[in-house]
Amino acid sequence: MDIISRSEWGARSPRNRQTTTWSRRTEFVVHYSEGPTTQTPRQIQNHHMDGNGWADIGYNFLVDVQGRIYEGRGWLVVGAHAPDHNTSGIGVCMIGRNGDATDAAKRSIRALYDEAVRRKGGTLRKYGHRDVTATSCPGDELYKWVKAGMPAPGGSAPAPKPPSGGTKAPKWPGRLITQPPIMTGTDVKTWQTQMRRRGWSITADGAYGPAxxxxxxxxxxxKGLGVDGIVGPKTWAAAWTAPIT
Ligand SMILES: [Zn+2]
Structure with missing residues (x-):
């Protein structure tokens, strides 16, 4: 199972964290984000930290409709996804609304469940959020699937690989990307696309403007780089190689 790590999706550091143990983990709680399927984990994290004032993204893991799995707080960090069930429950969120869940998303949620069972060495109760809190979460469709035992659609096909990027930066384009005036080019677009991939809110239009x-x-x-707003060789390379947390 491929899990896109916090540093790969550009997570912010948590303000604080508290861990639990596998013996106290007894539940697996499925959620939905009730937002667009295009929402990035970073956007959800920003909302949870800046809007709700939480220490970190609330969920332990997130899954998108393409079946990609993102690390949230991880296996044994106490989450913020269901009151009174954050120590006992591993919270997994499907990024989307009711009706958005794909077979790929369900397979990945199931794969997380199976991995949790393997790590614990025992089963966990399968819950939809509404089983433990008065909420519509995770939506009727996903809830029905959880209650049916979370069957993996079409067996256990592996989740798709995380988005490319990895640790190797493409060749430095050889010019300092700066503004004003607004510079344009494929190198600008390449950098913007990579920053998007890291979770930053940026339009990959190939034009280096104020945003x-x-x-x-x-x-x-x-990153502790020189703050000059110019994409030079170090800032360019760090977009691919630097961990964030
Ligand atoms: Zn929920």
């Missing part, structure tokens, strides 16, 4: 510079500055600040 791109803002993302660049925030990234440089986070």
């Amino acid at each position: 791109s510079e803002e993302v660049c500055r925030a990234f440089q600040r986070e």
Whole structure:
């Protein structure tokens, strides 16, 4: 099972964290984000940390409609997804609304469940969020599937590989990307696309405007790079090679 790690999706560091143990983990709680399927884990994390004031993204794991699995708080960090069930329950969120769940998403949720059972050395109770809290979450469709025992559609086909990027940066384009005036080009688009992949809110339009510079500055600040808003060789390489947490 491929899990896209926090550093791969560009997670912010948690404000604090508390761990539990496998013996106390007895439940597996399925959620939906009730937002667009295009929402990134980073956007959800920003909402949870800045909007709700939580220490980190609330869920232990997230799954998108393509079946990609994202690390949230991870296996043994106490989450913020269901009151009174954050220590006992592993919270897994499907990114989407009722009716969005695909076979790929279900297979990945099931794969997470199976992995949790393997790590614990015992089964966990399968819950939809509404089993433990007054909520419509995880939507009728997904809830029905959880109650049916979370069968893996079409057997256990492996989840697709995480998005490319990895640890090797493409060749430095050989010019400093800066503004004003707004620079354009495929190198700008390549950098913007990679920053998007890391979870930053940025349009990959190939034009390096003020919004791109803002993302660049925030990234440089986070990475301890010189904060000048210019995509030079170090900032370019860090977009592919740097861990974030
Ligand atoms: Zn929920």
